Amino acid sequence: MSHDYDPLAAESFDSAHADYARLREQCPVVHSDTWGGFWALMKHDDVATAATEWQTYITSQQNVVPKVAFTGRRPPLHLDPPEHTPYRRALSPLLTERRIARLEPVVRTICRDLVARMVANGGGDVCADYGAHMPVAVFAHWMNLDSDAIDALVDAGRRYNVAVQSADMDTTKETSSLLYDMAREVVADRRATPLPVDEDATSALLAVRVDGEPLPEEMIVGTIRQVLVVGLIAPSVVIGSIAVHLSRHPDLQAELRADPSLMPAAIEEFLRLYAPYRGFARTATCPVTIRERTIPAGEPIALVYASANRDADVFDEPDSFRIDRPNMKDSLAFGRGPHNCVGAALARLELRVAIEELLAAAPSFTLAGEPKPTRFPEIGALSAPIRFGVAA
Numbered sequence: 297m298s299h300d301y302d303p304l305a306a307e308s309f310d311s312a313h314a315d316y317a318r319l320r321e322q323c324p325v326v327h328s329d330t331w332g333g334f335w336a337l338m339k340h341d342d343v344a345t346a347a348t349e350w351q352t353y354i355t356s357q358q359n360v361v362p363k364v365a366f367t368g369r370r371p372p373l374h375l376d377p378p379e380h381t382p383y384r385r386a387l388s389p390l391l392t393e394r395r396i397a398r399l400e401p402v403v404r405t406i407c408r409d410l411v412a413r414m415v416a417n418g419g420g421d422v423c424a425d426y427g428a429h430m431p432v433a434v435f436a437h438w439m440n441l442d443s444d445a446i447d448a449l450v451d452a453g454r455r456y457n458v459a460v461q462s463a464d465m466d467t468t469k470e471t472s473s474l475l476y477d478m479a480r481e482v483v484a485d486r487r488a489t490p491l492p493v494d495e496d497a498t499s500a501l502l503a504v505r506v507d508g509e510p511l512p513e514e515m516i517v518g519t520i521r522q523v524l525v526v527g528l529i530a531p532s533v534v535i536g537s538i539a540v541h542l543s544r545h546p547d548l549q550a551e552l553r554a555d556p557s558l559m560p561a562a563i564e565e566f567l568r569l570y571a572p573y574r575g576f577a578r579t580a581t582c583p584v585t586i587r588e589r590t591i592p593a594g595e596p597i598a599l600v601y602a603s604a605n606r607d608a609d610v611f612d613e614p615d616s617f618r619i620d621r622p623n624m625k626d627s628l629a630f631g632r633g634p635h636n637c638v639g640a641a642l643a644r645l646e647l648r649v650a651i652e653e654l655l656a657a658a659p660s661f662t663l664a665g666e667p668k669p670t671r672f673p674e675i676g677a678l679s680a681p682i683r684f685g686v687a688a
Contacts, residue, residue, distance in 0.1 A: 301326045301336065309540060309667040312574075312675055313615070316603035325589040331362040334577070335591050336598040340607035340628065342586055343599045346578050348633040350377055353578035353597065355635055360673050361575040361598040370522035371515055377634050382511060383519050384638055386500040390438075393641040399438060403646055406433045407653040415657050419664055419683035422539040422654070427532030428454055431646055435527050438642070439482065439520075440496050449478060453528045460529065463671060472521075479520035483513070497523060527639060527646075530572040533670055535650050536677025537570035541617065542655075543663040543682060548617065553655050561619050563647050567629035569617060574600045575673020576631070601628045602675045660685035 300323050307315075319326055319338045326336040337343050346353040356369075356376045372380035372387075389395070410429055414420040432453040436446040452474050459467035486498040493500040501516045542549050552558055577596045584591050591597060606614040610626050630637035637643065654661070661682045668679035 299327065299329045301328045303328055303330050303672045307669050309537075309669045309677060312669065313602070313606060316600065317606065317615075320603060320607060325586050325591070327589075334361045334596040334598055336361075336574075336600050337586065338600055338603040338607075339587075340604040340610045340626070343601060343604040343628060344632050346597060346599055347628070347631055347635070350634050352581055352584065354581055355578055357579040357594070358577050358596045361577045361596055362672060363596075369515070370518035372519070372638070373522060373526075373635060374518070380634070382504050382506050383501065383515075384634075386504050387497055387519075387523070387638055389494060390497055390500065391639050391641055396641040396645050399434065399642070400645060400649060402437050403430070403434050403649045404653065406430050407650050411653050411657045415684055419661070419681065422680040422682055423532050423536040423677055424679060426654070427535035427650070428457055428528075430535075430650060431527045431531040434642070434646060435524065439498070439523070440491060441482070445478070445482075449524065452478065453525065456525060457529050457532065475524050476517065476521050479517045479524060482520055483517050527643065529674060531643060531646050531650075533572040533674050533676035533678070534567065534570055534647060535654075536667065536680035537572070538566045538647070538651055539654065539661070539680045539682055540663065540667045540677055541566065541569070542651075543661060543680075545617070546660060546662075549655060549660060552651075556652060558619060559648050559652060560644075561624075563644060563651070564624050564627065564629075565617055565619055565621060566647070566651075568605045568611070568621075568624065568627040569615075570676050571601045571605045571627075571629045572670075572674050572676050574598065574602045574675045576601065598673075599631075601631065604628050658684035 301319065316338055324338045324342065326338060328334055328336065337346060354376045356374060359373050369375065371383040375383070407426075407430055410426050414425055420426070429450060432450045433446060436449045441449065452471055455467065456471040456475065458464075459471055482498050483502070486496065486502060490502065491499045493503045498516075498520055501511060501519055504511050552562060576599050578599060579596055580591055580593050582593050605611070605628055608614050610623070611621065612618075630640040630643070661684050664681040664683040667677045667681075670676055670678040
């Protein structure tokens with residue numbers, strides 16, 4: 297088997313996208329022997345097809361490259377339809393755009409407090425000092441956790457994030473186990489003192505019945521564990537990547553400060569340019585031939601959303617920021633098919649408010665050093681040091 301690609305090769309913030317542009321042209325269906333061997337799809341149509349055709353491309357065997365799940369299965373991502381459906385149905389009403397809009401004051405307060413600390417210091421690392429803290433605190437509020445549990449989740453979430461991105465498997469396992477313990481405590485607390493199912497994810501899961509039977513206890517715990525971490529890493533990566541882009545384009549900073557109504561469309565284009573995932577995986581249930589390469593059944597296939605979203609066959613001038621793209625619906629930033637991101641509305645709210653508050657904090661900001669890139673399965677900024685400017 298040919299080895300077309302080394303995911304462990306040194307990267308800069310920009311180099312991975314240049315590599316993917318070359319692969320889209322020369323080798324759009326990639327094989328690597330890293331991590332026991334996997335395939336990667338680079339073209340938009342191939343990624344969208346694999347994400348949509350769930351009967352052929354399943355997620356229950358391996359859902360990410362490299363494989364980092366050390367413990368039990370965590371619905372809904374670790375299950376295929378129809379097994380995953382009751383879990384998504386329980387969570388979806390709590391993640392609608394209308395319900396999530398209620399969280400905006402909470403998100404804005406968290407962002408303002410974090411940015412104020414950075415401003416007081418003249419700058420900081422947008423990822424470590426801002427993006428890594430905000431989504432954890434927001435999720436904790438969405439989960440109706442008490443203040444002690446929020447503090448514990450913020451700490452565990454930060455450690456988990458650093459461990460995954462540093463390929464520290466021992467600490468990843470340790471913090472993953474800690475997050476499982478937290479999930480069990482949440483489930484036990486809600487079982488003892490339920491909250492309304494239209495206000496609390498855990499209570500909603502406990503109320504689900506399939507053929508008259510409740511969902512298995514460990515699967516509920518696994519779902520809560522998944523919910524606790526699903527938004528920990530990606531928002532930080534995207535916020536960091538957007539900060540890098542804006543630091544390089546002060547004219548765009550000025551435009552967004554002058555006209556905040558542009559922000560929702562800008563966030564969609566930022567998500568297309570800086571889709572944070574390249575390692576979400578599927579496994580083919582039978583041999584599949586894509587662009588004259590045959591992938592055997594049972595081998596993991598990475599869906600490189602970050603590459604698909606810069607495919608020139610779909611997006612004109614794909615590496616350029618264009619706030620008025622007519623085909624933004626083709627963006628795969630939140631996936632496609634039955635495993636598209638159920639928390640997309642929350643992610644959009646977090647990103648919009650985070651960038652609004654970052655822009656409002658000072659007349660300008662610039663990079664204070666080279667951004668550090670993430671490793672697989674994410675792509676983007678792991679570290680983005682900035683300094684704030686002062687009014688002229």
